[in-house]
Every structure is written in structure tokens, then in C-alpha cells.
Amino acid sequence: MRFVLTALLWLLTTVALAVAVPAVWAQQHLVSEQGYAELAASAATETRLRDAMADVLTTQITALAADRGYSLNEMLVHQVAAAYTGNAGFPGQFAQANRIAHRWMFTDDIPHADADDQWLIDIAPMLSDPSLSATLGDLDLDVPDTLTVPVTAPSPELRPGRLQAIATWGPWVSAGAAVLTGTFALLTLAASRRRGKGLAALGVSALLVGAAGWAGLEVADRHIAAALDRAEGDFRRIAEVMVGHAEDSLHHWLNMTLIAGLALVVTGAVASMLGGLRRPE
Known part of the structure; x- marks a missing residue:
């Protein structure tokens, strides 16, 4: 029963992290006016x-x-x-x-x-x-x-304030996803029989999320290219540069997620080895 609970908490942690990483990144660099201005600069x-x-x-x-x-x-x-x-x-x-x-x-x-x-x-x-x-x-x-x-050609899909709901709820979604990730991660560790294996499992979650993020960006590129086709004249070139900077920024976040995951896996493995050495034969 404890194994099932731990597995469920690990799955919830992974899902929450998969939502938190892009949500927090988008809030800081796209939804936030200051973050978007810094990206433009x-x-x-x-x-x-x-x-x-x-x-x-x-x-x-x-x-x-x-x-x-x-x-x-x-x-x-x-x-x-x-x-x-x-x-x-x-x-x-x-x-x-x-x-x-x-x-x-x-x-x-x-x-x-x-x-x-x-x-x-x-x-x-x-x-x-x-x-x-x-x-x-x-x-x-x-x-x-x-x-x-x-910046764009006329389109019925574009209208002032269209993303106002995202600006309103984005901070709550990103903060909530981050809090849930931390909560589920702590619960996963608490439910694990061995803390070392629990840390390693959380590291695997981060590795999965980072890798999935990279794959998702590759798939999204074709849709981004289609969206760029709406840009007018020289603004297409400007938009391509800005999108490139945004992707580089998100890649950096995903790389940090992968590095954190690898560090947790290594730490968990070392902790498990040391724990095994301490146990009496």
C-alpha cells in the first residue's frame, strides 16, 4: 500500500512539475510586462x-x-x-x-x-x-x-486585450503549480521507505520533464513558424529574432531542470549506497 501511495505521489509530482516549468517561465518572460520588455531588450x-x-x-x-x-x-x-x-x-x-x-x-x-x-x-x-x-x-x-x-496582417483572431484572462490568472496558475510541485515532492519523500531512492525518483521526474520540454519545443516549432507568417514585412524578421530569444530562454530553463534532475539522481544514489553501508549485516 505504501508503495502505491509513493508511486501516486511521484506521478503527481511529475505532472505538477511538467506544468510548473513552462507556466512559471511564461509568466516571467511573456505574461509579465516587465519580463516581456526585458526579453525585447x-x-x-x-x-x-x-x-x-x-x-x-x-x-x-x-x-x-x-x-x-x-x-x-x-x-x-x-x-x-x-x-x-x-x-x-x-x-x-x-x-x-x-x-x-x-x-x-x-x-x-x-x-x-x-x-x-x-x-x-x-x-x-x-x-x-x-x-x-x-x-x-x-x-x-x-x-x-x-x-x-x-506587426501582423489583419486577422479576426486578433483583438485588443484578447489575452487579458491569461494576464489575470497566469500568476495564480504558475504560483499554484510551483507550490503543488514542492508539496507533492515533499510528500513523496515522506512516503518513501528510503530517502535516497525517493530523491533519485524525484530526479527522474525532473529528467523526464526536461526531456519532454525539449521534445515539445521541437514539435511546437512548426506551429510557431505558421504563426510568424502573420507578421508584416520587416516585422517578420523582428519576430523571428524575438522568438529565437524566447526559445533560448526556455531551453535554459529546461537545461536547468535536467541538471537539477541529474543532481538529485546522483545524490539519491549516493545516499542509498551510504544507507546500505550503515545497515548491519
Whole structure:
């Protein structure tokens, strides 16, 4: 009976851990506005993203100038935009732009709710950056307070605040999964006849979850590629870099899970050996 109880608790621990790892990661890096902004800032250090954003800014600067009667050399404008995206302040401003995009999807604080079928990003702060203004000289571009450009093609599946429920319940789900994992793990150890074997079993749980996570990401790649097809123009390149950084971050969490599992297996095996040596023959 005790073996059955221990096996059941071990299974529950494994399931809870399989939910907790991706849930806590997603809460910290995607659902949390601060975490998403930090992810964007990290991705903005990549040359591919900087180049793509320079193309976006070139298009918008040229269009603004045309509206005010100026005809600009796109090559020169691109050089100015590339210099801006290459400076040290760009990642922070790119992160701020993504905060607004995050609010569009995760909250009802939506400054541009008139476009209800596209994911938008506000690039006005970038165009208003002093380094850009100084380089462009005396041009009066009169950048508006908000200048949104579409990240995705129009889709009925996209609407402001669509993921608001996830933002509301995500912290509770991730915290609950983590608490349940810890609780079931302690109960598994308490129910085990030998603590060493219990630790090793918990290590196997972590190894299974880490390996399953890697396999799951490989399967998810095809669906991610399909989702990226909705991105507009240069934003497809930007999205690819950001997705790559997100996957690298999740891979790191899964690797840490595997390392923790291996450490528990080794610790449990050593504890079992030492326990066996202490037993009288």
C-alpha cells in the first residue's frame, strides 16, 4: 500500500512539475510586462533585429517627410536609422515600444483600440529620439505623440486585450503549480521507505520533464513558424529574432531542470549506497 501511495505521489509530482516549468517561465518572460520588455531588450542586441528595425524606421521617416513636402534619399535615411538602432540606447526604447504592444494584447489599457484586428506597435518614441532629430537636421517632421504600425496582417483572431484572462490568472496558475510541485515532492519523500531512492525518483521526474520540454519545443516549432507568417514585412524578421530569444530562454530553463534532475539522481544514489553501508549485516 505504501508503495502505491509513493508511486501516486511521484506521478503527481511529475505532472505538477511538467506544468510548473513552462507556466512559471511564461509568466516571467511573456505574461509579465516587465519580463516581456526585458526579453525585447535582449533581442534588440541582435544585428538582425537592429537591421530590420532600421528598415521600418526608414520607411516611416520617408513617409512622414513626404507628407510634409520633403523628398528624402532613402539610402541616407537608412544610414541614419541604422546608426540609431546601433547605439546603446536602442534596446531600451525598443523594449518600451514592446511594452505598449504587450498592453495591446494582455490588458484593456489600449491607446490605439481603433485597429481591432491587427497587433500594433508604437514607434513614435523612436522617431522622436534626439539622435535621429539631430542627424536629420532642420527637417520639421512633426512626429505625432503616437505612431502605430502593424506587426501582423489583419486577422479576426486578433483583438485588443484578447489575452487579458491569461494576464489575470497566469500568476495564480504558475504560483499554484510551483507550490503543488514542492508539496507533492515533499510528500513523496515522506512516503518513501528510503530517502535516497525517493530523491533519485524525484530526479527522474525532473529528467523526464526536461526531456519532454525539449521534445515539445521541437514539435511546437512548426506551429510557431505558421504563426510568424502573420507578421508584416520587416516585422517578420523582428519576430523571428524575438522568438529565437524566447526559445533560448526556455531551453535554459529546461537545461536547468535536467541538471537539477541529474543532481538529485546522483545524490539519491549516493545516499542509498551510504544507507546500505550503515545497515548491519
